[in-house]
Amino acid sequence: MTLFRHAPWLAVVLLLAACGGRQAPQPVRFFAEGMPERLSDWNVVYLAEGRLRLNARVEPYDLDTALFTDYSHKLRTVWMPEDEAARYQPDGTLDFPVGTILSKTFYYPRGPGGTVQRSDDDGPDADGGLTLARTRLVETRLLVHRAAGWVALPYVWNAEQTEARLARTGDLVAMTLSRADGGQQALEYMVPDENQCAGCHSTDLTSRKVFPIGPKARHLNHVFAHADGAANQLRHWQEIGYLTGVPQGELPRNADWKDPAEPLDARARAYLDINCGHCHSEKGAARTSGMWLDAGTRDPLRLGRCKLPIAAGQGTGNRPHDIVPGAPDESILTYRMESDDPGVMMPELGRSLVHEEGVALIREWIAAMDAEECGT
Incomplete structure (x- = not known):
């Protein structure tokens, strides 16, 4: 660390x-x-x-x-x-x-x-x-x-x-x-x-x-x-004097996505939390997508594993699921992260370039998942 x-x-x-x-x-x-x-x-x-x-x-x-x-x-x-x-x-x-x-x-x-x-x-x-x-x-x-x-x-x-x-x-x-x-x-x-x-x-x-x-x-x-x-x-x-009420003991912590000593899952979840989780959450603007990427989400389906997209339009790239475990090339998440088309890319705002290193991390994370055949 x-x-x-x-x-x-x-x-x-x-x-x-x-x-x-x-x-x-x-x-x-x-x-x-x-x-x-x-x-x-x-x-x-x-x-x-x-x-x-x-x-x-x-x-x-x-x-x-x-x-x-x-x-x-x-x-x-x-x-x-x-x-x-x-x-x-x-x-x-x-x-x-x-x-x-x-x-x-x-x-x-x-x-x-x-x-x-x-x-x-x-x-x-x-x-x-x-x-x-x-x-x-x-x-x-x-x-x-x-x-x-x-x-x-x-x-x-x-x-x-x-x-x-x-x-x-x-x-x-x-x-x-x-x-x-x-x-x-x-x-x-x-x-x-x-x-x-x-x-x-x-x-x-x-x-x-x-x-x-x-x-x-x-x-x-x-x-x-x-x-x-x-x-x-x-x-x-x-x-x-800038903060009150900090409890003793262990406090919540996200990983540093760039630190190879951190677990891959923790790094990927931290990256998705800060880049996507403020919208993709239970209360956020993208809550209707059904894909929640904030740090508190633990349900694999909510995280996109074998989840069918909801009203994603051209943003799917003709890929059927948000995340296909073991297959980043078949996952909508990587398709949208790899795009710089304003009608496709995620996040929608805040970037015009593809974050090559961030995409590589999420691809590695999906590839490391136990392969699973997603149904329709």
Whole structure:
């Protein structure tokens, strides 16, 4: 099991005197209403000396297994008002107080000739934040917890990398990915609009309320290199006053899908949970499909084993079952993951490229199942 997810890096702002050449930023500002035009209006992150930095009390975090978004890297942060804390939940999203700001900055390491690198997400720089000379910032998404509920706000960084502005209707950012083998790959990176953000984050089809997806106990339960030393994220949040009610003893945990030391089934289930489970669940938008891929589902039929599709249309690829044990080439799940056709691919949003490594994992998982002849 991988204990240290990222190299150590400074998680809070160092407020230096004016003689040091860096002016301290204003505190984080929470907007109880309205839609500020600029990301800098919030003061969650700020630019100084060619770097993207975190403001005071803005805590970075990461997930055991993260959602795939066209090979982008992600800097995730949480900020809560003074004397406020989230409450621990064993299954769902942590119960964050009103006033919470979650941010997720999507970026790529710069490659040769104006390209960006297609590489594993190894986190921000070891010495703190993100160095702009080495980084292409694309977008920063905010989830803001107001009195009436959560609001999703997407901000797109300009070409000069000096500001991100609200993009309520979304955006397309053209880039070229440089592969490790020397090849290149065109990318039309899609920034979701407000409705698409809300669609993914409406994890309960009945209420249609927006909730965070990532910060659940099972995604956060691992050691992370914080500014004051490496520690379990859930325990650390409790120590700094950002989380209450964490029980003693063993806590729920998802596997790291990239860690070959983890069991194959645990890796595959973790990957499907974060990439598909928020929709494919008992309450999610895809619940009518009958295929539930969240971590809590154990029924083999619900997981797709020898299950006939429901209203999948062209998304079946003329394959009769969601998962045919022992036969990934006959399974609808792999067909949809391998597609980049908007009318076929799964997930429907959040990617334009095929996640080759993720597909390989799910193919291996299905191939390792005891072969079974599925009936009609």
